[in-house]
Amino acid sequence: xAETFRRFRVMRKHPESSxxxxxxxxxxxxxxxxxxxxxxxxxxxxPGPEGPVLRTYSLSNAVDAADCHRISVKREAGLNxxxxxxxxxxxxxxxxxxxxxxxxxxxxxxxxxxxxxxxVLLLAGGVGLTPLLSMxxxxxxxxxxxxxxxAVENGGVQPLRAEVAALAAASAGRISVxxxxxxxxxxxxxxxxxxxxxxxxxxxxxxDDYQVYLCGPVPFMxxxxxxxxxxxxxxxxxxxxxxxxxxxxxxxxxxQVAPAxxxxxxxxVNAPKSLDKLDFLTDPDVRKIAEPxxxxxxxxxxxMADAETGNEVVFARSGVTVAWNSGxxxxxxxxxxxxxxxxxxxxxxICNSCRCGLKDGQVEYFSEPLDPPGPGQALICCSRxxxxxxxxx
Amino acid sequence: MFLKNAWxxxxxxxxxxxxxxxxxVLGEKICVFRTAQGEVIALEDACPHRKLPLxxxxxxxxxxxxxxHGLTFDCAGQCVWAPGGGxxxxxxxxRAYPVxxxxxxxWIWMGNAAIADVDDIIDIPNFDSPDWxxxxxxxxxxxxxYLLMTDNLLDPTHVAWVHETSFAQAATKDTPLKVxxxxxxxxxxxxxxxxxxxxxxxxxxxxxxxCDRLQHYEVRYPCSALIRAIFTPAGTGGPEGTLHEKTFxxxxxxxxxxxxxxxxxxxxxxxxxIRPDDAxxxxxxxxxxxxxFEEDRAVLNAVQIGLREKTSPHIDLSxxxxxxxxxxxxxxxxxxxxAVDAKMQx
Numbered sequence: 001x002a003e004t005f006r007r008f009r010v011m012r013k014h015p016e017s018s019x020x021x022x023x024x025x026x027x028x029x030x031x032x033x034x035x036x037x038x039x040x041x042x043x044x045x046x047p048g049p050e051g052p053v054l055r056t057y058s059l060s061n062a063v064d065a066a067d068c069h070r071i072s073v074k075r076e077a078g079l080n081x082x083x084x085x086x087x088x089x090x091x092x093x094x095x096x097x098x099x100x101x102x103x104x105x106x107x108x109x110x111x112x113x114x115x116x117x118x119x120v121l122l123l124a125g126g127v128g129l130t131p132l133l134s135m136x137x138x139x140x141x142x143x144x145x146x147x148x149x150x151a152v153e154n155g156g157v158q159p160l161r162a163e164v165a166a167l168a169a170a171s172a173g174r175i176s177v178x179x180x181x182x183x184x185x186x187x188x189x190x191x192x193x194x195x196x197x198x199x200x201x202x203x204x205x206x207x208d209d210y211q212v213y214l215c216g217p218v219p220f221m222x223x224x225x226x227x228x229x230x231x232x233x234x235x236x237x238x239x240x241x242x243x244x245x246x247x248x249x250x251x252x253x254x255x256q257v258a259p260a261x262x263x264x265x266x267x268x269v270n271a272p273k274s275l276d277k278l279d280f281l282t283d284p285d286v287r288k289i290a291e292p293x294x295x296x297x298x299x300x301x302x303x304m305a306d307a308e309t310g311n312e313v314v315f316a317r318s319g320v321t322v323a324w325n326s327g328x329x330x331x332x333x334x335x336x337x338x339x340x341x342x343x344x345x346x347x348x349x350i351c352n353s354c355r356c357g358l359k360d361g362q363v364e365y366f367s368e369p370l371d372p373p374g375p376g377q378a379l380i381c382c383s384r385x386x387x388x389x390x391x392x393x
Numbered sequence: 394m395f396l397k398n399a400w401x402x403x404x405x406x407x408x409x410x411x412x413x414x415x416x417x418v419l420g421e422k423i424c425v426f427r428t429a430q431g432e433v434i435a436l437e438d439a440c441p442h443r444k445l446p447l448x449x450x451x452x453x454x455x456x457x458x459x460x461x462h463g464l465t466f467d468c469a470g471q472c473v474w475a476p477g478g479g480x481x482x483x484x485x486x487x488r489a490y491p492v493x494x495x496x497x498x499x500w501i502w503m504g505n506a507a508i509a510d511v512d513d514i515i516d517i518p519n520f521d522s523p524d525w526x527x528x529x530x531x532x533x534x535x536x537x538x539y540l541l542m543t544d545n546l547l548d549p550t551h552v553a554w555v556h557e558t559s560f561a562q563a564a565t566k567d568t569p570l571k572v573x574x575x576x577x578x579x580x581x582x583x584x585x586x587x588x589x590x591x592x593x594x595x596x597x598x599x600x601x602x603x604c605d606r607l608q609h610y611e612v613r614y615p616c617s618a619l620i621r622a623i624f625t626p627a628g629t630g631g632p633e634g635t636l637h638e639k640t641f642x643x644x645x646x647x648x649x650x651x652x653x654x655x656x657x658x659x660x661x662x663x664x665x666x667i668r669p670d671d672a673x674x675x676x677x678x679x680x681x682x683x684x685x686f687e688e689d690r691a692v693l694n695a696v697q698i699g700l701r702e703k704t705s706p707h708i709d710l711s712x713x714x715x716x717x718x719x720x721x722x723x724x725x726x727x728x729x730x731x732a733v734d735a736k737m738q739x
Contacts, residue, residue, distance in 0.1 A: 234632070234633065269635050269636075270629065270635045270636050270637050270638060270640075271635075271636040271637075271638075271640055272636075272638050272639075272640055272666060273524070274519070274522070274524035274525060274642075274666035274667075275636075275640070275642060275666060277518040277519055277522065278518060278519070278642075281623070281636070281642075282584075282607070282623070282630065282631065282632055282633065282634045282636065283632040283633070284573055284580045284582045284609050284611070285571070285573050285632070287573070287575045287576075287580070288573045288574065288575065289574055289575055289576055345708050345709065345710065346708075346709055346710050346711045346713070346714075347711055348711035348714055349714075350709055350711070350713060350714050350717050350718075351708060351709040351710075353708075370714070370717050370718065370721060
């Protein structure tokens, strides 16, 4: 990864809201901007008290912009005794216009599917707008219908509202925007107040087959996931990205909620009458039971501040440290991407061939292991790091 | 190890007549017969006196007479006559197993009779429907542990190699599987989209061209299986499919009765939603299915030997997730049942 870093200069730094600041970055060597897909993020190497740390920030401008890459960063001040976010506070407080910083090429699997022609719902919570705004710039050049719903606390913390409005205004009605302010301050203009709920979405969206892109704080995403799936949107139509540690949104949603009422079997419209009595047909998953939580759920109070702590894996025996990135699914894949060759057979948490010593830190399982590993052990084929993890590999 | 508190298939109804017969279920020898009134009775097959199997005796009215000294047992297993002229010893009784006939099968409860509930027998919604046809065949004897068969029935992947000429098509090799746990078992399923129908089904489906195909492999604790196949014209299937008036559904019901730890009696029939009264179609389907199951039997019998004689560990692949989760849950249920039994005996 090291060879992919280039030096970038901060061409412009300006506030977007009381907590969010944009940084316009241009290559110091005068070379070209990086190619990126709408929704991807940059990785920045930031000086920390114990050496450099790597932090990722979504591109918030058009990926085909000619002048700069832009990131829009929320200053994550420590609350309730938590430490300040190392990356975001340093950027806000120390990275001045004209200064340089090391930046690695755009990455990430959360990006706009441009082959699809489905109408798009962009659902943003707070600073989660940033990757969706990059998508909106690209969608503004297409002929797809787009709804952007931006949920924020109040007008004072809402970033980039004018830019969104300008894209909508130029779209001849193709892009619709709804600003949902939870607690509007005097003088704020809200299209809706309170939280995003089913009634709001149903009033905004005509019945259609949407592709949803979802980004925001974890509790917001969990609530939206339940809402969307409850409205009948198929999980595979909901793309999402966590800022920082997240895991599986379906699992988080299942972990934190009481068991759903029994699913009503759906008899497809053109099925022969002979199938009326069958209790399930096209989708056997209607009979699924809630899987036991493979690990403790993330605390509901988890905020973006926690998300700043960074995920990385130290492969202690090999002497390699690799930052987590969304281009891989598991620690096993992360190890392989770093040139390591750990043992594996099943790659799905059932055979324990990849079991190894967990010397420090915590992993979270996105697939429940058949035989949970003992204390001090981890199965790397079905897990991701939760913070900094040291493995005996 | 077996789960005792469960209904197992003891026999096809047609196999039980007004004569004594020994069957083997979970390693227990059981004397079964049909009374003159047509009721099926199942008694422990050992006279409490010298343990001659009652099945070597004779039916006398609604009682069974031991072939050695004439001890006579009623349908509840109570001794009603013993030689010697004296009173009948209090220990002179044999265990009577709850039985129930349903779906042309005799079901037997192998655990605590006090909690046997016929409502727990598997529900087969279209068994008596005039819109559905049925085909069936004789029970098959497998020389393997019953869990090798439940493994097989949670394994759509094997079709590509074991049933190349019947159920297989290219997509059965590598379309990913989805594992779902339900309250009473495990489902492994996948939709294969826009594929040519497999040879067995191509003869049966009533539409032309490619299809969307569901392989739904479901095993319920301890060892009943529903294998549902759906073939619908390409573009009408999938989890959100609308289906088509010519959609073909075949529900294959499979019941494994462990006779011993290393042998299994395998009962099966198929229900289909087309041409319900077509006897020729039923016969053809039974013959083709029996042929395919013989292919399974040959493999499983050899796997039983292979696993027994192994000199190095075997490995589990990602395709085994469903069957391993099923085995794990069943093991837990058996352990729990044994703990309860131990407590009650203490």
